[in-house]
Amino acid sequence: MDYFIVVITTLAGLYFHWWLYVRIRRWMDRDLALSMAGTDAGKKAYMLECLDNAKAQKIKRAELATWLEREAAAYRAD
Known part of the structure; x- marks a missing residue:
């Protein structure tokens, strides 16, 4: 019974750390995209739409900043 408790606790801890890691990465990507927009609500x-497109196109994380900068430069306010 003791081993069962140790295994369950370890698995729960590993899952929590993975979940937290994924959430922090999402927040960092979102903050990166919003920092390039400045104060313009439309931008x-x-x-954020470009960030979703980057995820859909499976842009690598190392290339994400460059890709978002290019998209930000292409933005035109109508």
Whole structure:
């Protein structure tokens, strides 16, 4: 019974750390996209949409900042 408790506790701890790691990465990516938008609300929405497109296109994390900068430069306020 003691081993069961140790295994369950260890698995729960590993899952929690993985979940926290994924959430922090998402927050960092979102903050990166929003930082490139400045104070323009339209550009903020556009950059969040670009972030979703980058995830859909499976842009690598190392290339994400460059990709978002290029998209931010292509933004035109209508």
